[in-house]
Amino acid sequence: MGFTVLDVFAGCGGLSYGFQMAGFDVVGGIDNDTDCSQTFMFNHPNSKYLVKNVEEVRKGEIRDLVDDNQIDAVIGGPPCQGFSLSGKRYYFDPRNQLYLHFFRIVDAVKPKAVVIENVPGLKGLYGGKAFKGIIDELEKRGFSVAHEVLSADNYGVPQMRKRIFFVGIKNGTFVFPKPHEKKVTLKEALSDLPLLDEEFESDHYVAEPSNPYQRIMRSNSSMLRNHVATNHSQQTKQIIAMVPEGKDYRSLPVELQSTRKVHIAWTRLDSSKPSLTIDTGHRHHFHPKANRVPTVRECARIQSFPDSFVFLGSKTSQYRQVGNAVPPLLAFEIAKELKRSLENAEI
Numbered sequence: 001m002g003f004t005v006l007d008v009f010a011g012c013g014g015l016s017y018g019f020q021m022a023g024f025d026v027v028g029g030i031d032n033d034t035d036c037s038q039t040f041m042f043n044h045p046n047s048k049y050l051v052k053n054v055e056e057v058r059k060g061e062i063r064d065l066v067d068d069n070q071i072d073a074v075i076g077g078p079p080c081q082g083f084s085l086s087g088k089r090y091y092f093d094p095r096n097q098l099y100l101h102f103f104r105i106v107d108a109v110k111p112k113a114v115v116i117e118n119v120p121g122l123k124g125l126y127g128g129k130a131f132k133g134i135i136d137e138l139e140k141r142g143f144s145v146a147h148e149v150l151s152a153d154n155y156g157v158p159q160m161r162k163r164i165f166f167v168g169i170k171n172g173t174f175v176f177p178k179p180h181e182k183k184v185t186l187k188e189a190l191s192d193l194p195l196l197d198e199e200f201e202s203d204h205y206v207a208e209p210s211n212p213y214q215r216i217m218r219s220n221s222s223m224l225r226n227h228v229a230t231n232h233s234q235q236t237k238q239i240i241a242m243v244p245e246g247k248d249y250r251s252l253p254v255e256l257q258s259t260r261k262v263h264i265a266w267t268r269l270d271s272s273k274p275s276l277t278i279d280t281g282h283r284h285h286f287h288p289k290a291n292r293v294p295t296v297r298e299c300a301r302i303q304s305f306p307d308s309f310v311f312l313g314s315k316t317s318q319y320r321q322v323g324n325a326v327p328p329l330l331a332f333e334i335a336k337e338l339k340r341s342l343e344n345a346e347i
Helices: 014-021 034-043 059-066 094-109 125-139 186-190 212-217 234-241 296-303 315-324 328-346
Strands: 004-008 025-031 048-051 073-076 113-118 144-151 162-169
Touching: 004 014, 004 059, 004 094, 014 025, 014 073, 014 328, 025 034, 025 059, 034 048, 034 315, 048 059, 059 094, 073 094, 094 113, 094 125, 113 328, 125 144, 125 162, 162 328, 186 212, 186 296, 296 315
Parallel strands: 004 025, 004 073, 025 048, 073 113
Antiparallel strands: 113 162, 144 162
16 A cells, blocks of 8 residues: 545545545545535545535544544645635635644644645735744644645646645655646647537547647546536627637627626637636636537546546536646646655655
8 A cells, every 4th residue: 555645625636636646545535515525436436535514523533534544644725715815805714714623633643744735825915824824833743844836737737727835744855846848738638529519518539639638638538528518698609709719808899898897707718828727617718619618527627637537416516626626637746746755754
C-alpha cells in the first residue's frame, strides 16, 4: 500500500482524484453534499464517505471513516465563499472559521502532511488574518509550511484558474512543481467531442484523439457521459450567435449589452487559448463554436477530469460539482511532489 490520504470538504473528489492518480490510497472523504458523495463513491469505489457538516463530525466517526489506517496526508479546500472576492468581505463570516474544524480533524488523524486549497484572494483580505491563521495553525502542530498561488494552465489544465495552496509537512520540506513549458488550448481539450448542433445528447466521440491531452482524457473510456446540451431559448441562442469567439457583451448591439448585469456577461470562450475560469453553472461563458453553454462533460474536460470520471445527480448539481472542484491534473502535480517529499522523509 502507498501513502494514504483523507479528503476533507471533499466535494466530488477532484483534489483526491489527482492524489489517486499520483499513487495515493484515498481512504475517505468528508462533505455535507449527498450528490457529491454519490459522485465521489462512484469514482473512488474503494473509499468511504461521511456525509455531514464538518463542524459536527465526531472523533468516533473519523475513526470509523479511516478504519484504523495511518493517514499520511489530510487534504481539502474549506469553502471559499467567505474568502471570495465576490460578496461581503467579512472576516468573521462563519464560513471563514471552517478551516479551524479542518484542523480539529487533523488533530484527530495526526497525519504527516496537510494540503489546503483556497482562492488566491485569501492572501490579502482582512489584513492577511486568515492567511496568517492557516500558517500559524500548521506551524504550531509541527509542520514546516510552503505556500504558493498556482495557475492551473501552467500545469497541463486547459483553464486559467488560480488557487492558493498551503502544504505542511513534518520531518521534511516541500517544493512546489515547476510550470510546464506548453499550455493546453480549449481546442485541444474539446475538438474530439460532438458540438451537439443537431442533437441534444451524445455518447460517442467524433474523432480519434489528436493530441496528448485528449489521449489522457480518454484513457479507460470508450463512450461519453454527461455530454448533454442545455436547451436555451431561441432569443438566447440568437444573442450568443452575435458574439465572436473570445469576445463578450461589448460586441453586442447597445440595446442588448445590459441584458445581463455582470462584467463577464455573454462571454464566448476562445478556442486558441486555455479557457477562462469556469463557474458552477451561472451561464455566462459560452462554447467557442456552438451557441450554448458548455456541457457538463466539456466543463469536466476544461477542469481536467478524465472522461471515465462520471458525475451523478441533477444536471444543475453536476455543474456545481465540476465548477467547485480542484482540477485533478493540478492536484496530481502537487501530489507527485508531496509523495517525493514523504518518501525522502522516510529515508
